[in-house]
Amino acid sequence: MDSSLTRWLFTTNHKDIGILYLVTSLYFLILGGALAILMRIQLMLPNNQFLSAGPFNQAVTVHGLIMVLWFLSPLAFAFANYIVPLQIGARDLAFPRLNAMSYWFYLFGGLLAAVGFFTPGGAIDTGWTVYAPLNTLNYSRQLGVTLGGAGLLMLIASVTMGTVNFLVTIFRLRAKGMSLFKMPMYSWGILLTVFMMLLAFPSILAGVIMLVADRLLGTLYFLSNEGGAILWDHLFWFFGHPEVYILLMPGLMAIAEIFPVFARRPLYGKRILIFAAIIGSAMSFIVWAHHMFVTGIDPGFRKFMTITTEAISIPFGIITLCLILTLFRASIRFKTPMLFALGSLALFIVGGITGVFNSSVALDYNLRGTYWIVAHFHYTLVGGATGGLIAALYYWWPKMTGRMYSERLGKLHFTIYMIGFNLLYFPMHLLVDMPRRVAVYSEEGSLWLNNYLSTIGSFIFAISWIIFFLILLKSLRNGKRAESNPWGSWSLEWMVPSPPPYHNFDVNPEVESDGTIKVINANGGSVESETHNVHLSKGPLMVALGTFLALLGVSLSIFILLIGSIIFAIALFGWAKENILGRFVIREPEVGERWPFSSICNMKLGVWFFLFGEVVFFSSILGGYLFIRANSTSWPILGEVFDLKLASINTFLLITSSLTAMMALNFIRKGEQRGLKLGLLLTFALGLLFLINKGIEWEELFKHGFTPSSSLPATIFYTTTGIHGAHVLAGLIVLLYLLVRAYKGGFSRENYDSVEYFDMYWNFVDVVWLFIFPLLYLI
Amino acid sequence: MRTLGYFAVWIALILATLLQLVIFGGVKASNLRVISIMVLAWLQASLVVFFYQNVLKEPKGVSMLYLASFLTGSGLIIGMILSITHAME
Ligand code: HEM
Ligand SMILES: [Cu+2]
Numbered sequence: 001m002d003s004s005l006t007r008w009l010f011t012t013n014h015k016d017i018g019i020l021y022l023v024t025s026l027y028f029l030i031l032g033g034a035l036a037i038l039m040r041i042q043l044m045l046p047n048n049q050f051l052s053a054g055p056f057n058q059a060v061t062v063h064g065l066i067m068v069l070w071f072l073s074p075l076a077f078a079f080a081n082y083i084v085p086l087q088i089g090a091r092d093l094a095f096p097r098l099n100a101m102s103y104w105f106y107l108f109g110g111l112l113a114a115v116g117f118f119t120p121g122g123a124i125d126t127g128w129t130v131y132a133p134l135n136t137l138n139y140s141r142q143l144g145v146t147l148g149g150a151g152l153l154m155l156i157a158s159v160t161m162g163t164v165n166f167l168v169t170i171f172r173l174r175a176k177g178m179s180l181f182k183m184p185m186y187s188w189g190i191l192l193t194v195f196m197m198l199l200a201f202p203s204i205l206a207g208v209i210m211l212v213a214d215r216l217l218g219t220l221y222f223l224s225n226e227g228g229a230i231l232w233d234h235l236f237w238f239f240g241h242p243e244v245y246i247l248l249m250p251g252l253m254a255i256a257e258i259f260p261v262f263a264r265r266p267l268y269g270k271r272i273l274i275f276a277a278i279i280g281s282a283m284s285f286i287v288w289a290h291h292m293f294v295t296g297i298d299p300g301f302r303k304f305m306t307i308t309t310e311a312i313s314i315p316f317g318i319i320t321l322c323l324i325l326t327l328f329r330a331s332i333r334f335k336t337p338m339l340f341a342l343g344s345l346a347l348f349i350v351g352g353i354t355g356v357f358n359s360s361v362a363l364d365y366n367l368r369g370t371y372w373i374v375a376h377f378h379y380t381l382v383g384g385a386t387g388g389l390i391a392a393l394y395y396w397w398p399k400m401t402g403r404m405y406s407e408r409l410g411k412l413h414f415t416i417y418m419i420g421f422n423l424l425y426f427p428m429h430l431l432v433d434m435p436r437r438v439a440v441y442s443e444e445g446s447l448w449l450n451n452y453l454s455t456i457g458s459f460i461f462a463i464s465w466i467i468f469f470l471i472l473l474k475s476l477r478n479g480k481r482a483e484s485n486p487w488g489s490w491s492l493e494w495m496v497p498s499p500p501p502y503h504n505f506d507v508n509p510e511v512e513s514d515g516t517i518k519v520i521n522a523n524g525g526s527v528e529s530e531t532h533n534v535h536l537s538k539g540p541l542m543v544a545l546g547t548f549l550a551l552l553g554v555s556l557s558i559f560i561l562l563i564g565s566i567i568f569a570i571a572l573f574g575w576a577k578e579n580i581l582g583r584f585v586i587r588e589p590e591v592g593e594r595w596p597f598s599s600i601c602n603m604k605l606g607v608w609f610f611l612f613g614e615v616v617f618f619s620s621i622l623g624g625y626l627f628i629r630a631n632s633t634s635w636p637i638l639g640e641v642f643d644l645k646l647a648s649i650n651t652f653l654l655i656t657s658s659l660t661a662m663m664a665l666n667f668i669r670k671g672e673q674r675g676l677k678l679g680l681l682l683t684f685a686l687g688l689l690f691l692i693n694k695g696i697e698w699e700e701l702f703k704h705g706f707t708p709s710s711s712l713p714a715t716i717f718y719t720t721t722g723i724h725g726a727h728v729l730a731g732l733i734v735l736l737y738l739l740v741r742a743y744k745g746g747f748s749r750e751n752y753d754s755v756e757y758f759d760m761y762w763n764f765v766d767v768v769w770l771f772i773f774p775l776l777y778l779i
Numbered sequence: 780m781r782t783l784g785y786f787a788v789w790i791a792l793i794l795a796t797l798l799q800l801v802i803f804g805g806v807k808a809s810n811l812r813v814i815s816i817m818v819l820a821w822l823q824a825s826l827v828v829f830f831y832q833n834v835l836k837e838p839k840g841v842s843m844l845y846l847a848s849f850l851t852g853s854g855l856i857i858g859m860i861l862s863i864t865h866a867m868e
Contacts (some may be wrong), residue, residue, distance in 0.1 A: 145792075199851045234859045285851055297862040337841045596840040608841050612848035620850025627859040639803060660787040663829055666781055678841050683863060763831045778803045779812045 007519045010536035017103050018082025022108055025074035029230035032066035037060040037462055044455035046443040056439035057125035064128025069155055070110045075389050076250035080190045082400055086493035087184045089175025089509040090358025094168040094602045098539050104157035104544030112548055113151025116144030122149030125267030127437055132222035132232035137215055149212045150551040156205045163194040164609045174593040177511030185493040188274055189253025192281045193246050197611050200242035206620035207235030213719050218640025220707035228629040237288040245284045247381055250268050258395050259323055261489045262338035263330035273322040280315035287312055295366045300360055309359035336643050340391035343418055347383025351376055371431035378425045379579035386597040398486050402499045403479030409471045416464040459710050495519045542571030576737050607757045613765050618768050625716045636713055646697040650690050651773050658766045661759045671749035684735045687728055694725055724772055725766045734758055788830045797820045
């Protein structure tokens with residue numbers, strides 16, 4: 001495989017993309033780290049003048065966003081991309097082009113947010129939680145906040161594509177005999193992570209869309225008292241708490257993967273550990289309001305969330321116990337990966353304990369918004385999650401690069417890392433009187449010493465990372481060649497050469513019932529010739545670039561928007577052409593472990609997963625509406641104020657379009673081409689009429705002074721029907737593609753899958769409308 | 780048979796919407812009105828999910844996860860409303 005620019009720009013191979021994620025996430029680590037050092041220098045001394053409040057706020061905010069969303073999670077996905085397919089015995093992810101697109105959306109999203117630094121007023125400066133109403137135009141006029149929102153939108157798109165892809169891959173591409181419980185722990189970690197992502201990110205997506213609408217279209221979600229701070233808190237933390245487990249899970253499971261290898265014994269209570277992790281992940285969705293204890297929410301509700309928060313320590317306690325028991329009486333080999341795994345478990349325990357303190361409402365009144373909290377989440381997120389992934393990096397580095405690194409330097413890195421980390425973050429526990437996110441503090445009190453120590457710690461910590469990068473560079477230049485299994489591990493990725501060949505396995509690997517893995521080709525079986533499968537595609541990069549420019553244009557200038565949209569359209573067209581010409585065919589392997597999704601194909605399962613995310617997304621949008629309405633003293637019933645005719649007609653149109661879509665499917669199942677075309681055409685026409693009718697309705701309402709910024713009901717009306725309308729529009733674009741294919745004779749009795757996927761989506765959009773119509777117009 | 784079934788569902792959906800409109804125009808008691816209109820909406824949604832999207836014909840995991848995502852979304856909505864109940868009294 002060549003190492004040209006084309007390869008890296010257009011690659012769709014999971015290992016290449018894993019390396020792209022690795023390099024990019026480490027780049028963002030350097031960026032976020034530099035910002036942190038700036039902050040620590042400012043806080044080193046009382047009344048310091050190094051950074052003024054404005055830049056300090058930007059540094060705090062961008063540091064937080066980068067570290068959480070552009071460094072830590074993507075680092076986990078570097079290994080998810082590279083290692084998980086190998087571990088489960090797959091040759092690639094289920095949707096390679098989609099995977100490439102995830103990467104490019106991630107990268108361009110980061111760039112979009114960073115453009116803010118070069119605009120007047122600077123980058124986003126609201127804190128990583130982007131609280132309302134600080135995030136509105138009233139308090140933050142600068143473009144940087146809008147650009148930050150746009151960057152987040154691209155990141156969320158990236159995450160959505162990634163989750164669908166990994167869910168389908170892990171469920172459907174496992175090797176024969178690789179039952180779910182036989183999967184290695186890192187793959188389990190990623191499976192749980194993407195499940196949480198699928199259901200958590202939609203609520204922040206809804207929040208960011210509302211925010212961007214407030215800022216660009218003048219809607220009133222976060223400016224109003226009825227929505228405002230608490231609405232944002234809900235949408236943010238319903239995502240935000242699962243997010244901290246999303247960040248933690250891969251690192252924690254990497255530890256679970258590494259401990260047994262270096263302790264030379266199986267993981268203690270693997271099944272129990274897995275069940276605890278599943279329960280912990282599920283529970284992460286019912287604790288979010290512990291971030292809202294001091295906002296004046298209902299005391300009964302607060303009590304419920306205190307209890308769930310305290311209860312969630314139980315599964316994580318069980319996981320921790322299983323990990324510790326794995327080491328009990330073992331003869332441990334203290335290699336670099338193991339040292340980091342041990343260290344990060346220890347630091348995680350400290351962070352978990354301070355978390356239990358936070359879950360007490362009474363204590364939280366004093367702890368909230370102080371450096372105690374900063375200490376808590378750095379022990380968990382840096383100590384636990386990042387440390388676990390650094391262990392993972394040292395563990396899998398030989399596999400990914402084919403090179404060993406210096407053990408001696410690795411141990412040096414670990415030592416300095418631990419000293420720096422604890423000196424940096426431990427004193428923060430003692431700064432319970434110091435508010436976070438404030439640029440200066442006075443000389444009174446004992447704030448000075450702990451801040452000073454912490455800054456010294458940050459320098460030491462930074463040095464440890466410089467050593468880290470030197471180790472990696474040195475290894476790449478003249479590291480010893482790595483064997484296929486340098487640590488004596490047991491999982492599948494270690495049974496292929498380091499680095500693995502382009503297609504991972506020459507024969508289909510198999511797992512026997514006792515756990516033995518076979519990758520040998522016993523009786524000359526089907527060694528598949530895979531050369532024709534080397535795939536490059538321009539689509540992913542181009543779609544991401546188009547989206548980037550379009551969003552930049554929405555914030556900056558129509559001209560850029562236009563260019564972006566053109567690139568986007570051309571890229572989609574090219575993608576569709578690749579499909580129609582069959583240039584990018586992915587064969588599904590015939591044998592494999594697919595429980596519980598054996599009787600459904602990859603693509604269909606992917607569409608289902610996507611729709612599950614959409615369910616939570618529309619729940620969040622409608623939740624925002626119901627919340628605001630419950631908070632309002634009066635609410636006009638739109639059907640009583642305005643003419644219901646147009647909206648009712650739209651309901652009939654959409655219902656009927658579901659029928660015609662089903663008929664199209666029914667016809668092609670019987671091989672009737674004309675019926676198929678007629679059905680698709682009718683569906684298209686009805687959908688188009690729906691949109692035209694919607695436009696007429698909007699225009700009427702505008703004439704009556706009912707504009708997005710005129711009132712809360714108007715805000716909600718336009719946003720909700722607008723988002724739904726965008727879904728209809730997206731459906732029409734897909735329909736156009738189906739129509740072209742149908743007229744080219746691209747469907748037959750045996751081959752009509754895309755029509756079926758479209759119907760699933762279209763019916764979903766119909767269902768959403770069946771709720772929007774009564775909720776918005778009739779009650 | 781299939782075709783007939785699809786048409787039957789379509790007719791039920793249309794009738795339910797018509798009924799919603801009739802209730803909207805006719806029933807004065809606001810609680811009864813809201814409840815019956817929303818019950819009809821749920822009915823319609825179930826018809827589409829069960830007979831057009833055919834979830835029950837999919838592997839069990841699909842309907843379970845459909846339900847899970849639905850519970851997740853409802854959990855958020857319920858939590859949001861519960862969090863302000865004391866303010867509404
Ligand atoms: C498992 C790993 C954990 C991670 C990654 C984590 C991460 C975080 C983060 C990032 C914040 C601060 C958010 C902000 O205000 O910017 C936070 C706050 C909090 N954490 Fe954790 N946490 C973890 C474990 C726990 C545990 C086990 C508990 C309770 C048993 C807990 C309870 C809390 C509470 C109550 C807060 C809110 C404190 C406040 O802002 O007043 N956390 N955590
Ligand atoms: Cu939390």
